Amino acid sequence: MRAADSFGLGADRRIFWRYAGGSVVGVTTVAVVEDDPNILAAVARGLTERGHVVSGASSGLVALGEIVDQRPDVVVLDLGLPDIDGLELLRMLRAVTNVPVIVATARDDEGEIIRTLDAGADEYVVKPYSAEQLDARIRAVLRRVRESDVDEPVQVGGLTVDSRSRVATIDGQVMDLSRKEFDLLWHLVTRRGEVVSKRELLAAVWRQSYGGPEKTVDVHLSWLRNKLGESARSPRYLRSVRGVGVMLVEPDDA
Numbered sequence: 001m002r003a004a005d006s007f008g009l010g011a012d013r014r015i016f017w018r019y020a021g022g023s024v025v026g027v028t029t030v031a032v033v034e035d036d037p038n039i040l041a042a043v044a045r046g047l048t049e050r051g052h053v054v055s056g057a058s059s060g061l062v063a064l065g066e067i068v069d070q071r072p073d074v075v076v077l078d079l080g081l082p083d084i085d086g087l088e089l090l091r092m093l094r095a096v097t098n099v100p101v102i103v104a105t106a107r108d109d110e111g112e113i114i115r116t117l118d119a120g121a122d123e124y125v126v127k128p129y130s131a132e133q134l135d136a137r138i139r140a141v142l143r144r145v146r147e148s149d150v151d152e153p154v155q156v157g158g159l160t161v162d163s164r165s166r167v168a169t170i171d172g173q174v175m176d177l178s179r180k181e182f183d184l185l186w187h188l189v190t191r192r193g194e195v196v197s198k199r200e201l202l203a204a205v206w207r208q209s210y211g212g213p214e215k216t217v218d219v220h221l222s223w224l225r226n227k228l229g230e231s232a233r234s235p236r237y238l239r240s241v242r243g244v245g246v247m248l249v250e251p252d253d254a
């Protein structure tokens with residue numbers, strides 16, 4: 001098997017390797033950042049068998065350089081790396097690229113999962129995971145990326161949200177939004193005029209299907225309100241519906 005040939009450290013101790021079967025149009029390239037060579041080998045084999053082109057890195061800093069350089073379609077990131085904290089690496093990646101990142105966490109720890117999602121992860125898998133499960137997550141994040149790619153900018157009153165450029169403007173001024181704030185705003189504008197529950201927002205924006213802490217949603221909604229120039233007491237775009245959720249509307253004065 002080709003991928004296995006290029007495994008292990010070379011004489012120059014270059015840790016990054018690349019499966020050489022690549023550059024076929026339409027094939028998904030996946031960068032796997034994982035310091036355990038057995039896990040890396042198994043993941044690479046499983047994904048390659050499923051038609052992906054896989055490259056691997058066993059340290060965070062090598063991975064950072066290679067991801068920026070090679071621009072893979074998806075990154076699978078182990079949080080426990082030898083040289084740099086996986087969360088720190090995720091933040092560094094987010095500063096330079098919007099590449100979808102699936103975090104592999106060792107424990108099913110809700111706090112850790114929320115921290116990684118807040119830091120910009122798109123999905124997570126809990127170790128040990130199967131190649132089949134990882135492949136399903138990869139297809140899910142790519143589907144979401146492609147869906148958001150074809151969406152036209154949405155305009156509501158003085159607010160315009162463009163999911164392709166990930167830019168939102170309010171009365172012509174670009175809003176300075178974090179990744180999660182943008183995702184939250186985008187979800188609300190695509191459901192404009194409808195009450196959206198916090199549970200749905202947790203599922204859609206934070207991928208918390210089991211009903212995570214709604215406080216996370218409240219905090220981000222309040223930041224978003226600030227940036228929209230309104231408050232819960234005098235709402236314009238964001239109307240809270242007590243006990244139900246929140247609705248994005250065209251303000252009466254717009």
Ligand code: CA
Pocket residue numbers: 034035036078079080081
């Ligand atoms: Ca590890």
